[in-house]
Amino acid sequence: MMEIMEGSRAVAEIVKRCRPQVISAYPITPQTHIVEALAQMVADCELDAEYITVESEFSALSACLGASAAGSRVYSATTSQGLALMFEVCFNVAGMRQPIVMTIANRSLGAPLSIWNDQQDSISLRDSGWLQFYAEDNQEIADLHMIAYRVCEDHDVLLPAFVCFDGFILSHTYEPVDLPSQEEVDAYLPAFTPYHRLDAEAPLSMGMYATPEYYMEFRYEVDRAMHRAKETFIRAGREFGEQFGRDYSAFVEGYRLDDADVALVAMGSICGTAKDAIDEMRDAGKKVGLLKIRTFRPFPGPEIAEALKSVSTVAVLDKNISLGSGGAVGTEVKAALYGSGAAVYDYIIALGGRDVRKRDIAAVVDLAEKGKGDLFYGLRTEVL
Amino acid sequence: MALGVGCSAPPGRALENKTGAWRVFKPVFDPETCNRCGTCAQVCPEGCIHETEEGTFEPDLDYCKGCGICEEVCPKESIRMEKEEK
Numbered sequence: 314m315m316e317i318m319e320g321s322r323a324v325a326e327i328v329k330r331c332r333p334q335v336i337s338a339y340p341i342t343p344q345t346h347i348v349e350a351l352a353q354m355v356a357d358c359e360l361d362a363e364y365i366t367v368e369s370e371f372s373a374l375s376a377c378l379g380a381s382a383a384g385s386r387v388y389s390a391t392t393s394q395g396l397a398l399m400f401e402v403c404f405n406v407a408g409m410r411q412p413i414v415m416t417i418a419n420r421s422l423g424a425p426l427s428i429w430n431d432q433q434d435s436i437s438l439r440d441s442g443w444l445q446f447y448a449e450d451n452q453e454i455a456d457l458h459m460i461a462y463r464v465c466e467d468h469d470v471l472l473p474a475f476v477c478f479d480g481f482i483l484s485h486t487y488e489p490v491d492l493p494s495q496e497e498v499d500a501y502l503p504a505f506t507p508y509h510r511l512d513a514e515a516p517l518s519m520g521m522y523a524t525p526e527y528y529m530e531f532r533y534e535v536d537r538a539m540h541r542a543k544e545t546f547i548r549a550g551r552e553f554g555e556q557f558g559r560d561y562s563a564f565v566e567g568y569r570l571d572d573a574d575v576a577l578v579a580m581g582s583i584c585g586t587a588k589d590a591i592d593e594m595r596d597a598g599k600k601v602g603l604l605k606i607r608t609f610r611p612f613p614g615p616e617i618a619e620a621l622k623s624v625s626t627v628a629v630l631d632k633n634i635s636l637g638s639g640g641a642v643g644t645e646v647k648a649a650l651y652g653s654g655a656a657v658y659d660y661i662i663a664l665g666g667r668d669v670r671k672r673d674i675a676a677v678v679d680l681a682e683k684g685k686g687d688l689f690y691g692l693r694t695e696v697l
Numbered sequence: 698m699a700l701g702v703g704c705s706a707p708p709g710r711a712l713e714n715k716t717g718a719w720r721v722f723k724p725v726f727d728p729e730t731c732n733r734c735g736t737c738a739q740v741c742p743e744g745c746i747h748e749t750e751e752g753t754f755e756p757d758l759d760y761c762k763g764c765g766i767c768e769e770v771c772p773k774e775s776i777r778m779e780k781e782e783k
Contacts, residue, residue: 410703471702508702519705524714530700 315491320451320483321346323490324390324416327455329360330498331414331462333388334505335380337365337373341395342428343480344418348390370395374402374415381411382519384510386462389413392480393420396434400441406473407442407535409520410508412465413473414458415443418480419581419632421665429666430480432581436609436633436641442535444474444542445610447580451488453607454478456553459493459502460561463549468508470542472535479582481666493557501556539611546608564613566605567620569595573602575678576621578646579630580606583662583669587630590674601678606642614649621650627657628681630669634661639687658686667691716743720763722778728753730775737767737776 318326324347336355338348354360363385365376370391381387391399396417406413417435421427435445446461448454454476461474478484493501509517523531547562554560568588570576577587584605594601604620606613621627627650631640638644643659650657658681663669677690701710726737731753738746738754745757746767756767768776 408704509705516708517705518708518710519703521701521704521706521710522714523704524716524718526718527700531704534700534702 314494315489317487317489318451319346319485319487320454320478321418321485322350323451323455323492324458324478324484325350325354326492327458327498328388328416329354330493330495331388331458331502332360332386332499332504333362334385335363335365335377336388337367337376337380338389338391339367339370339373339395341370341392343420343430343484344390344392344395344416346484347416347418351388370398371402374399374406374413377413377415378402378406378409378411381406381413382409382511384505384507384512386466386505387411387413388415390416390418392418393422393428393434396438397422400438403438403441403443403473405520408531410471410535410538411473412462412471412505414461414465415473415475416454416458417475417477418484419477420480427665428480430482431632431664431666432477432479433633433664435475435477438475439610439641442472442539443610444472444539444608446474446476446608447606448476448478448483449582449584449605451478451483451486451490452559454483455490455492456557456559456561459498460546460549460553462502462505464542464545466505467545467549470538470545471508472538472542477581482582497556501553543611543613561607564606564608564616565620566607568603568605570602570604570620570624572600573624574600575602575626575628575681576624577601577603577628577630577674577678578606578617578621578642579603580609580642581632583630583632586669586671587674590671593671594675594678599678609642612645612649614645617646617649618653621655622653624655626681627655628677628686629657629659630662630677631659632663634664643687656681656684658684660686660688660690662690715759717757717759717761720758720761720781722763722765723758723781724756724761724763724765724767725777725779726753726755727775727777730773732773734772736770736772740766740770742766
């Protein structure tokens with residue numbers, strides 16, 4: 314049923330319908346509304362789950378890891394400093410192949426302290442072995458949670474996922490969202506069948522120590538599972554489309570790309586602004602399009618290269634900065650397009666919650682057309 | 698040893714990690730001078746020094762990491778650490 318609701322509410326409602334058996338989270342802006350709502354649902358017996366209250370994000374994800382190892386479907390949510398505090402556990406969750414789904418309400422990292430949006434938090438954990446999905450709007454963030462559980466729990470994958478949406482910009486914004494019923498979600502997402510679990514009757518240790526003779530092979534196995542997740546995602550996204558009418562079988566989505574000379578590449582809510590800006594530029598005769606990246610891990614390099622094969626100029630919008638290198642998305646898009654002949658420029662934009670307007674998108678396109686890129690867009694040089 | 702999914706292992710699997718590969722020096726026991734006090738077996742942090750049928754002691758080189766504590770405590774100086782060529 315289509316309802317107008319806050320993005321965080323949409324996440325809580327869909328997570329409830331995914332029937333997690335254990336939830337552990339620590340409240341942190343701008344994720345708070347999600348976990349408040351879920352705690353209320355558990356307290357009101359609307360959701361039959363164990364809600365473990367903890368003193369930190371490190372403990373929250375540790376509790377989730379134990380619960381997942383015991384065979385439960387598990388959920389958590391965090392952002393920014395909270396995710397940073399989970400860093401060590403994140404690598405362990407992936408290495409132990411526990412299919413935990415965690416919402417990230419994307420927020421910048423301190424210092425300086427900022428509660429506002431960019432994508433530095435989840436991007437900084439790109440090497441941790443978690444799948445990473447980025448939503449453009451609140452319908453997509455709701456849908457991606459169902460798909461994430463399907464993909465993560467598939468025995469060909471067995472990896473955790475960050476389901477990311479922009480803090481405040483989406484988490485605190487009211488939009489129409491078509492929420493499926495419990496029966497519809499149950500039909501799409503069957504009960505969790507663990508590959509193996511901690512069981513006193515059949516003892517098992519997880520997260521064992523590995524000598525140099527074995528460590529690299531374990532890492533290789535995680536990497537292979539990450540690549541296998543591509544096929545699983547395509548299947549889960551297609552089946553989602555068949556059931557709900559919204560197809561998610563693509564890692565990337567083009568918008569007015571077919572005859573474009575300049576392609577913007579972006580992830581998350583900025584894609585909505587970019588589409589409006591593109592419509593205006595198209596009306597003015599500029600051949601501009603957008604490639605939206607939905608899955609950052611596994612990274613869809615070949616799919617990006619295919620989608621951008623006839624574009625001469627590419628402008629990547631990065632709401633993160635790998636300090637001393639460049640934007641993380643731009644770096645990987647450049648690698649994906651290596652040898653293609655396209656000019657690829659990276660723009661660090663909207664860090665720490667700075668607004669991006671349609672005229673900013675148009676300005677980036679102008680810069681790319683002039684061959685000016687690999688820079689911080691909109692830098693206020695007067696305060697430097 | 699095939700890898701378990703998620704770095705998992707049933708009980709006792711750690712025995713398959715032959716940590717003796719870490720060793721640089723290996724202990725050489727001289728049963729002729731050994732007084733059979735057993736101090737070496739008591740202090741071995743790896744628990745890999747065993748009593749033989751003759752009542753003397755010998756290390757399990759599959760797991761001995763070559764720390765040399767046995768050599769240090771032996772009152773008869775009948776344990777000698779030798780550089781091991783591999």
